[in-house]
Amino acid sequence: MNARGSRRRHHAAAALLAASALLSGCGVLPGGAGGSQGPITVMTWAPVDTKATNMPGMLAMAQAFEHYVNDQGGLNGRKLKVLTCNEQNDSIAVTDCAEQADKAGAVAVVGSYSEEGNSFTSALEADDIPYIGGYGITQDEFQSLVSYPVNGGLPSLLAGSGRQLADLCKKVTLVRPDSITGDQFPLFLDQGLKAAQHAPATDLLTPDDASDYNAVAEQALGDDKPSSCVSSVLGDHTSTFFDALRRLGPDEKPKVRLSSVIGSVQQSVIDSTGGADSPLENAYITGWYPPASDPKWDEMKSVINKYAFGDDRINVSDPGVQTTWIAYTVFAKVVRGMGDKASITNDSVRRAMDATTRLSTGGLTPDLGWTQADMLGVPGHPRMVNAKVTYQAVREGRLVAARPGFVDMTSILRSQDQGS
Structure with a gap:
């Protein structure tokens, strides 16, 4: 049996134990309706300190968004927990990042960058983890059913x-x-x-x-x-x-x-x-987006000033930082729209994303959606929903x-x- 198969059987066993605990009155199922108010875990990955393209600002933006959301009371009362991973511009490293996300119970990978599209989409598909708002640098991001792009790459x-x-x-x-x-x-x-x-x-x-x-x-x-x-x-x-x-x-x-x-x-x-x-x-x-001087970026700038002041990894004009901001904005809106009684899992987040349409990003992109009606029909890129x-x-x-x-x-x- 392969490692992912082992994890799935382990997860299934854990789910049965948790269900038994619920029935016996000895516990509650984390993340379920009326259950634990534990954190909602996500991951962001990007290359850092490599000889090719580096995107450390995306990791820093994700961390700033975590502090921002949690200061606002979290997502429907639950804290957001952001994990970050250096994917090193390497297929093995990004697969390891995906494995870490799965083991940590991440419900999505959000606002990330990797040129190793085949490797990370295969890993995420195996664990059914949605990939929300990737940078759009690989064709795989516009083909995988677990991918929800926010730009036209x-x-x-x-x-x-x-x-x-x-x-x-x-x-x-x-x-x-x-x-x-x-x-x-x-x-x-x-x-x-x-x-x-x-x-x-x-x-x-x-x-x-x-x-x-x-x-x-x-x-x-x-x-x-x-x-x-x-x-x-x-x-x-x-x-x-x-x-x-x-x-x-x-x-x-x-x-x-x-x-x-x-x-x-x-x-x-x-x-x-x-x-x-x-x-x-x-x-x-x-x-992809308006220039950084556009007032539509004011909220992002204020978050950076408050929660990442002095962090030289972040530049407000960096499209990686901007993509991460938009991706987390999308994720937060979708999760909040699921309601405070919803069980927030990778599967439920995927279903919610699949049903999302006409979601506003405040003019930073056209309104976004990932229903079949939102797909643009671009050859070789069936998941593209925004080509502007x-x-x-x-x-x-x-x-x-x-x-x-x-x-x-x-x-x-x-x-x-x-x-x-």
């Missing part, structure tokens, strides 16, 4: 970027990591370009953990014409690439237009590379809206022929 970001650049550039060059995840990038970017009858992007690969981008920057710069655009989607390494690109241009200011997606570029990257003098000035950025993006630009060193509101990529993504 990389497909919407890159398709949106391609559609934006099609109106700005005669030639587009994409610089991206040579990885399984990175292999998706040109597919979606080209889909956005194709929607405007634009030629596909030139695809330049670089190692996922590269530290020197001089050679690929020289390739990307080419003849350095203002009619050309260079889009870099390298996660934490994007600023290093743009710095290498800047040094190649006359007076350290290339003529090509620069572009990226949120997560690879955010306000902290612009600040650290010179603010208004940054090579990213006038760059075009595609995001925001267009942003860097102006005087600040990331601001390039146009108001959301831009819907649903029709562009539905037209793709990606396979499964």
Whole structure:
């Protein structure tokens, strides 16, 4: 028998014992109607201190939300207990995180990041634990029945970027990591370009953990014409690439237009590379959510100021932090909607999520839902419920809206022929 089978039999035996205790009057079933008011346990995982992309702010945001909710009286009177796990950008490590969540009785994994989609969705499916508001970096997050995405992931970001650049550039060059995840990038970017009858992007690969981008920057710069655009989607390494690109241009200011997606570029990257003098000035950025300057983020900012003041892991403009905030907002609303008599388990949370529709996130996303009617029918991504993006630009060193509101990529993504 495998380990998960053993755990299931152990859980079943424990459930029978608890039921017997109830019938004999010797105890109550934790989490049941009228039962124990023990904590509701969830987990958040993200990579920390790795050579590739790191997302420590997501763990810190989850912990801040825990303090915030519990100061408000918890969820229907029960405390929220947040477990965090470093998934290390590693398939074994993220599977271990899922095992820890199961052993701790977590009812969901919330607001998390991992590029090891096949590994963690398999583990969560085996234990029937819902995955709420993942970052959206893997295709598995939009295929697994235990996944409840809150954004359109990389497909919407890159398709949106391609559609934006099609109106700005005669030639587009994409610089991206040579990885399984990175292999998706040109597919979606080209889909956005194709929607405007634009030629596909030139695809330049670089190692996922590269530290020197001089050679690929020289390739990307080419003849350095203002009619050309260079889009870099390298996660934490994007600023290093743009710095290498800047040094190649006359007076350290290339003529090509620069572009990226949120997560690879955010306000902290612009600040650290010179603010208004940054090579990213006038760059075009595609995001999932409104810019961090939007008042819709005020509640999140106040929570960070009160419960994570001085925690340098958290940056309000980090889309990982923002995704975790939205994911926990969704989770809290759904659990509160279940009522104070409900048994809060992984199974009951899944059923509640499956029945949720038109859930407001205060304008940070379109209203969300995960009923069959909410699914968008995007090929290869059947769980996608939100394909809307925001267009942003860097102006005087600040990331601001390039146009108001959301831009819907649903029709562009539905037209793709990606396979499964």
